[in-house]
Amino acid sequence: RRAAFAALKNVAPETKDGARITVMVNAGLRDDVAALDLTGADGIGLFRTEFQFLVSATLPQREGQKRLYRDVLEAAGERPVIFRTVDIGGDKALPYLDHDENGDEENPAMGWRALRLALDREGLMKVQARALLEAAAGRTLNVMFPMVSEPWEFEEARALFEAQRTWLEGRGHKLPLQIRYGAMLEVPALAEVLDILLPRLDFLSIGTNDLTQFLFAADRAHPKLAVRYDWLSPSILRFLRRVTREAQAAGVPIAVCGEMGGRPLEAMALIGLGIDRLSITPAAVGPIKAMVRSLDRAALAPALDALLAAPPTDLRAALEAWAVEHGI
Ligand code: PEP
Ligand code: MG
DSSP: OHHHHHHTTTSOOBOTTOOBOEEEEEEOSGGGGHHHHHHTOSOEEEEETHHHHHSOSSOOOHHHHHHHHHHHHHHHTTSOEEEEOOOOBTTBOOTTSOGGGGOOOSOGGGSSBHHHHHHHSHHHHHHHHHHHHHHTTTSEEEEEETTOOSHHHHHHHHHHHHHHHHHHHHTTOOOOSEEEEEEEEOSGGGGGGHHHHGGGOSEEEEOHHHHHHHHTTOOTTOTTTTTTSOTTSHHHHHHHHHHHHHHHHTTOOEEEOSGGGGSHHHHHHHHHHTOOEEEEOGGGHHHHHHHHHTOOHHHHHHHHHHHHHSOOSOHHHHHHHHHHHTTO
16 A cells, blocks of 8 residues: 555546645654655645744744745745744743743643744744745745634734835845735634634635644543544534635635544545645655545535534444445
8 A cells, every 4th residue: 555655646636526636744844845755745734833943952043943944945846835833832832931921821722822922922923934034035935823813813923924024125135925824723713703814814724633622622632532522523524614615705725734634534524525725744645645536526525515414423434434435
């Protein structure tokens, strides 16, 4: 099977009925970029910039950040890279940052992390914005913000980037040809105000790892809960379908970048909901491509809608049966 997956490297992930699915990879370190050539992925749909911060003994400075981002963009060549601004705090505490200024956190995943921390620590975000803008000079910069909970947070983060862009422009620096701003949907509350957010977005990416833990109120790292709630549950799939339709109606590209998209049956369901962009762990690219190429999306979509209208007790088993029946 491994050889069969490798053989798919230069084969486009297209469904039997001709839907081209964009399959990108998640990355975080300089060496991860090699996965692009190894897998034949379409780009990096999630570059977790906090990895550099996590492996560093001191706060990475602008030059060090810029070097990493430039290396990644150069290695990616024509393929797009989506840089996520730092998702630190919570369980990703940094020894050199004072996380205790708000006291100990009882629920770090729901705590002072990601964009919340970055908007409070503007200096940190400004340095990262400068590093990204300089690294992407002469090309497109795709940047997305993690844990957006309300539209104003996205607005504030974008304004911070735009202010840095203006600053660099005023000093004659070469700038990105284009900046595309996206938000991650990981906090369920954001789904209720998508009508306000979508017109401001260039793209939306669903982080199903955090989203699931918040939808089910179940710690994503808790061993007793890890197998309790299923990604293939009516609540998750209905939620994702609603969000996907809303984004598509607004003409905003939508992707899934959580681990869910790297599992063939889950990815099949996502495609059935209308998702056509996935960013996944590199090892999953082969299996996902194989699944995509055996799938008839036009047949799956109504079958999935019917299952979601009157869900069986075991939706996973029903989807598995559909997959087997349809030669996937
Ligand atoms: C997610 O939450 O699904 C996600 C992609 O981000 P991370 O796993 O880095 O929190
Ligand atoms: Mg997340």
